[in-house]
Amino acid sequence: MGSQWSKDGPYRKAVREGYRSRAAYKLLEIQERYSIIRDDDNVVDLGCAPGSWLQVVTEHTHGMVLGVDLQIIAPVEGARIIVGDISDPHLKEIVTDLLGIVNIVLCDASPNLSGQSSYDQARAIGLGEDALNFAREVLKTGGNMVIKSFQGEDFHDLLVKIKRYFYSVKTFKTKATRKGSREIYIIAKNFCGKEGCT
Ligand SMILES: C[S@@+](CC[C@H](N)C(=O)[O-])C[C@H]1O[C@@H](n2cnc3c(N)ncnc32)[C@H](O)[C@@H]1O
Numbered sequence: 001m002g003s004q005w006s007k008d009g010p011y012r013k014a015v016r017e018g019y020r021s022r023a024a025y026k027l028l029e030i031q032e033r034y035s036i037i038r039d040d041d042n043v044v045d046l047g048c049a050p051g052s053w054l055q056v057v058t059e060h061t062h063g064m065v066l067g068v069d070l071q072i073i074a075p076v077e078g079a080r081i082i083v084g085d086i087s088d089p090h091l092k093e094i095v096t097d098l099l100g101i102v103n104i105v106l107c108d109a110s111p112n113l114s115g116q117s118s119y120d121q122a123r124a125i126g127l128g129e130d131a132l133n134f135a136r137e138v139l140k141t142g143g144n145m146v147i148k149s150f151q152g153e154d155f156h157d158l159l160v161k162i163k164r165y166f167y168s169v170k171t172f173k174t175k176a177t178r179k180g181s182r183e184i185y186i187i188a189k190n191f192c193g194k195e196g197c198t
Helices: 009-016 023-034 052-060 091-099 117-138 155-163
Strands: 043-046 065-069 080-083 102-107 139-150 166-172 183-191
Touching (some): 009 023, 023 052, 023 166, 023 183, 043 052, 065 091, 080 091, 091 102, 091 117, 117 139, 117 155, 139 155
Parallel strands (some): 043 065, 043 102, 065 080, 102 139
Antiparallel strands (some): 166 183
16 A cells, blocks of 8 residues: 555655555545544444554544454554454454444455456445445444445445435545545444344
């Protein structure tokens, strides 16, 4: 990630301000606009490496913060980090054992790109579905979720699925996202419960 972004201004700004990547500004924009994280929330951050969202989260809550990624990362003060896969059906037990209550699930995970766009799109949508399934198992009623996704095939279907489980669902393109990117964030607030909204 560092080498790809090392020459751009936003990356240099992130380093200057103590963030591990410019992705921090995406969550800061989301938080400023949608007030996703409240100051006593317990938060799970799926796909947390290299850790800039964890840095932002710990600035916004005194609750417990847990990061999950396929990769090992350096510690982030105020957060616990585990190596894990979003699609692992046992992840929910591990997370609830560690946190008890989960108020917020964030997912900024993206697959390694193969260059084959319909395959990459399908994997990205699959990650979003895994994150939703995880959230359905662990999230407290009334909790919030943010999922990174990509506009294209099956994006609409993912959005429809998410709308079944949250009272409020919006999409948001951050200013920090590169121009021309299909990246988009789904902001889902007020979880209805595992069985969905009635
Ligand atoms: C764009 S980076 C996340 C950046 C992070 N939000 C930050 O601010 O530092 C995407 C991450 O998703 C992780 N990832 C992809 N698939 C995953 C999976 N199945 N389970 C857990 N993490 C995954 C990758 O390892 C990668 O570190």
